[in-house]
Amino acid sequence: MTLMFLVHLWNYIRGYVIIIAKGDGIERFINICTRRQILLWDIARKDSDSVVMKASLRGFMLMRPAARKSGCRVRIIKKCGLPFFLHRFRRRRGFKVGLLFFAVLIVLFTSMIWEIEIRGCSRNVAQQIMKVLDDRDIGKGSFKIGLDPNRIAADILLNVDDVAWAGVQIQGVKMTISVQNIIPRPEVVDEDQYCSLVAERDGLITKIEVLAGTLKVKEGDTVTKGQLLVSGRLESQYPEFGTKNVHALGKITARTWYDIRVPLSYEHTKRIRTGRTHENTYIRILNMKIGLFGNRNAFDLYDSVSYDRTVSGPFNSEFPIGLTVEKQYEVTEKKVKLTAEEAEALALENARLALSKELSPDCRVLDERVNILKSETGDTCLELILECEEDIAGKEPLGGD
Amino acid sequence: MKRVKKEPDKRGKSDRSILSIGEKLAKLFELPPDLFGNRPKVTAVGRGEVLIENFKGIMDFEEGMVRINTNNGVIKITGSGITIREITSEAIIIGGKISNIDYDA
Numbered sequence: 001m002t003l004m005f006l007v008h009l010w011n012y013i014r015g016y017v018i019i020i021a022k023g024d025g026i027e028r029f030i031n032i033c034t035r036r037q038i039l040l041w042d043i044a045r046k047d048s049d050s051v052v053m054k055a056s057l058r059g060f061m062l063m064r065p066a067a068r069k070s071g072c073r074v075r076i077i078k079k080c081g082l083p084f085f086l087h088r089f090r091r092r093r094g095f096k097v098g099l100l101f102f103a104v105l106i107v108l109f110t111s112m113i114w115e116i117e118i119r120g121c122s123r124n125v126a127q128q129i130m131k132v133l134d135d136r137d138i139g140k141g142s143f144k145i146g147l148d149p150n151r152i153a154a155d156i157l158l159n160v161d162d163v164a165w166a167g168v169q170i171q172g173v174k175m176t177i178s179v180q181n182i183i184p185r186p187e188v189v190d191e192d193q194y195c196s197l198v199a200e201r202d203g204l205i206t207k208i209e210v211l212a213g214t215l216k217v218k219e220g221d222t223v224t225k226g227q228l229l230v231s232g233r234l235e236s237q238y239p240e241f242g243t244k245n246v247h248a249l250g251k252i253t254a255r256t257w258y259d260i261r262v263p264l265s266y267e268h269t270k271r272i273r274t275g276r277t278h279e280n281t282y283i284r285i286l287n288m289k290i291g292l293f294g295n296r297n298a299f300d301l302y303d304s305v306s307y308d309r310t311v312s313g314p315f316n317s318e319f320p321i322g323l324t325v326e327k328q329y330e331v332t333e334k335k336v337k338l339t340a341e342e343a344e345a346l347a348l349e350n351a352r353l354a355l356s357k358e359l360s361p362d363c364r365v366l367d368e369r370v371n372i373l374k375s376e377t378g379d380t381c382l383e384l385i386l387e388c389e390e391d392i393a394g395k396e397p398l399g400g401d
Numbered sequence: 402m403k404r405v406k407k408e409p410d411k412r413g414k415s416d417r418s419i420l421s422i423g424e425k426l427a428k429l430f431e432l433p434p435d436l437f438g439n440r441p442k443v444t445a446v447g448r449g450e451v452l453i454e455n456f457k458g459i460m461d462f463e464e465g466m467v468r469i470n471t472n473n474g475v476i477k478i479t480g481s482g483i484t485i486r487e488i489t490s491e492a493i494i495i496g497g498k499i500s501n502i503d504y505d506a
Contacts (some may be wrong), residue, residue, distance in 0.1 A: 031458040043485035045464045
């Protein structure tokens with residue numbers, strides 16, 4: 001039956017006619033048609049001497065001799081199918097142009113990448129992958145022609161660290177990038193590489209854990225930067241046995257201090273919005289921005305905030321078409337006198353920001369102290385002292401053996 | 402050709418239905434009999450449609466009745482709203498509400 005459906009669809013595409021055959025020898029007419037491979041269907045008796053049936057266009061052309069032989073008169077009642085349907089539009093040029101345009105658009109749009117999915121990796125790695133794609137100008141809206149999945153995968157492998165395998169698949173308008181992370185290699189201690197542990201910064205030792213080596217300090221000692229903490233040279237109790245070198249291992253936890261001085265200033269330039277605004281609107285297609293008329297920079301000094309409005313489609317999808325609205329707020333700069341508390345708060349904030357860059361990543365802040373210092377010249381400073389706890393042991397190769 | 406000539410004799414001698422060599426072989430090897438020979442195959446599913454394969458031609462097509470010529474005689478199908486849904490040289494599909502399928506009619 002499905003085959004029959006296909007046949008009928010084919011007939012519709014090729015076009016068919018509904019005909020009425022009149023005469024005595026209708027059975028003979030049908031038999032001749034059948035023998036000549038003319039497909040007839042939906043044959044129904046209309047009245048005593050006429051029959052209605054459907055025939056393909058080609059069949060109808062071949063029907064004439066059969067009709068003459070059987071003495072039937074054949075007349076078309078209705079023409080059906082695509083050719084006749086399209087025939088109606090033959091004069092309408094705009095329709096044809098539109099049809100062509102539509103077809104071209106479909107072909108054009110289906111040969112683009114509309115969606116990129118990155119799977120199997122962290123956000124960080126995904127961003128690196130996106131950067132690689134950006135560098136090669138691959139993104140939403142790039143044409144599939146000329147994109148070689150293997151090449152892209154190779155580029156990702158070469159340019160992104162921590163990726164063991166990358167696979168790129170392009171299905172329809174979607175590009176899927178699957179990534180397999182490398183499992184980080186465990187740190188291997190080469191025990192033949194003799195070394196000692198020295199202090200990486202000044203501090204007060206609070207806790208000692210030594211796995212290998214000779215301990216040179218004790219809890220409560222104050223150490224300076226570069227001081228030997230654990231020696232990699234093992235001295236024997238009896239000098240005749242000599243010394244043995246090891247790879248010193250251990251964790252020396254110490255209390256350390258960080259400090260910074262920030263000058264206090266009682267003046268601060270503040271940007272104040274005047275309340276006047278101006279909006280610029282852009283139409284965004286893919287990554288192109290098309291400005292509308294009337295877009296300008298309205299003020300000399302302004303803060304601008306822009307946000308995107310995207311046309312959203314069904315199933316949480318986003319069309320690559322949207323509006324970008326940039327709102328400009330006029331501002332004036334104004335010098336403001338700060339009170340002592342405000343100035344201190346501002347300086348403290350700056351000091352914290354500056355210090356946080358200096359702290360080593362594994363350090364734990366225990367205490368925070370703030371001093372206000374006045375120098376002889378009259379300048380005021382804010383001093384921030386952080387008391388931390390961290391592992392200060394650093395490796396230093398053992399020289400000379 | 403000889404065998405074809407003999408067949409009328411056989412019919413005279415026995416009442417058994419005539420079988421061609423192909424059909425005999427089909428019977429011997431237990432193959433479906435419609436693979437060989439040109440006997441009509443009538444398939445009716447429900448009562449809305451009858452498919453007849455191996456037919457020779459239609460003899461009569463009236464309101465509510467169609468007579469189809471086959472190698473085994475004429476098959477008459479009656480019913481209401483009888484139409485020929487489809488006709489090719491191999492098969493014919495009769496549609497409508499079928500009430501009778503008569504052989505030798």
